[in-house]
Amino acid sequence: MLEIKRKIYDDKDWYEEYIQVLKDGKEIHYGESFDLPKYENGNYVFYLNYGNIEYYKFFKIYLKKWEDKIYFIPKYNFGNKKIYGYSPLEFLENDIKKILEDKEEINKIKKLTIKDILCEWACNSQFREFCNSFEDYQKKLVNEIYFVDNEIINNDISGKFEKIFGIKNKKIEKINLEEVEKLDKISVYLENGKVWEAFFKKDEKIYLNTEISVSFEINEIL
Numbered sequence: 001m002l003e004i005k006r007k008i009y010d011d012k013d014w015y016e017e018y019i020q021v022l023k024d025g026k027e028i029h030y031g032e033s034f035d036l037p038k039y040e041n042g043n044y045v046f047y048l049n050y051g052n053i054e055y056y057k058f059f060k061i062y063l064k065k066w067e068d069k070i071y072f073i074p075k076y077n078f079g080n081k082k083i084y085g086y087s088p089l090e091f092l093e094n095d096i097k098k099i100l101e102d103k104e105e106i107n108k109i110k111k112l113t114i115k116d117i118l119c120e121w122a123c124n125s126q127f128r129e130f131c132n133s134f135e136d137y138q139k140k141l142v143n144e145i146y147f148v149d150n151e152i153i154n155n156d157i158s159g160k161f162e163k164i165f166g167i168k169n170k171k172i173e174k175i176n177l178e179e180v181e182k183l184d185k186i187s188v189y190l191e192n193g194k195v196w197e198a199f200f201k202k203d204e205k206i207y208l209n210t211e212i213s214v215s216f217e218i219n220e221i222l
Contacts, residue, residue, distance in 0.1 A: 019099060021048070021089075028087055037063055037100065044109050046072065048085065059085040063096070066112040066172065070096045071212055073116045074123040076134040086123050088211035112214065114170055121208045122165075125188070125196040138165045147189040150199070150206075152222050163221040164208075170216040177213055185209060 021029040029048040037044045047058035062073045072089035097103045119134060127144055131137040142161045148154040153161075179202075186199035186206065200209045205217040 023087060023089060028089065031058075037096070039105070039108065042110075044105075045075075048072075061086070061089075062116075063109050064112040064116050065093070065106075065109045066214055067174075068093050069213065070109060071112055071116070071120070071214070073112070073120050076115075076119055077131070078119075078123055078137075084123075084128060088120065088124065090212050112172070114167055114172070114216070117172070117208065117210060117214065117216065118165060118167070120212065121198070121210050124209075124211055125190070125198065126194055127190060127192065127196075135165075144190045144192065145188055146191055148198075149187045149189075153186070160222065164218055167216075167218070167221070172214050172216055173207075175207070175210070175213050175215045177211075180209070 019029065019031060020027065029046075031047075031049060037046045039045075044063040046061050046063060048061060049058050060075050062075060064071050064073050070091045070093055072091075074084070074086050078084040078086070093106060096109075097106050100106060122134075122138065122141060125141060127141050129137070129140050129144075131140060138161070142158050145157050145161070148157060180200055183200045183202055185197040186201065186209075188196040188198040190196065197209050199206050199218075201207075205219050206222065207215045207217050209215070
């Protein structure tokens, strides 16, 4: 469950308004109201601090829209930072409207793309390395993989992942996250010791495990 709360402190000499973003009760962001989504270079962006306000460190994410949901997507060059906080997040469109000063601005939020989904999916691996671009990150991530718990993918890790990252046009599908939790996952093992549940299987098809309610199947490239 996701919540957005406003907190107002008001007395004779002091007025401050804060925004708190919660995911399943865990604080994702807490900051002053000027931290609301900003319109930058044709995109709506949000700077999340994941509750670590004492460090005053913010992580830039993009707001993207698909049907009635707004998804928080990593910036494409997140790999140029050794530390980049990210948690898969999505809100109903009406929830985001509540924190926009001009409600009509919701129409400026760009449509979710296949590249957005791939970027979000890859970021969930929690692999972080200094990279010049998302394409550079893809190569370094693939080099970090030493085993995939699927024979077809494992027999050609670099080739299969190159095809996945090369996908341009696919039908984006609505995903039931509660259902996905019960489905079989395909784990990807990284040299840094992390295990990434990168895929899930449903009805003989393999999907990207994006941890948000949209994905697409990849059977045709396997």
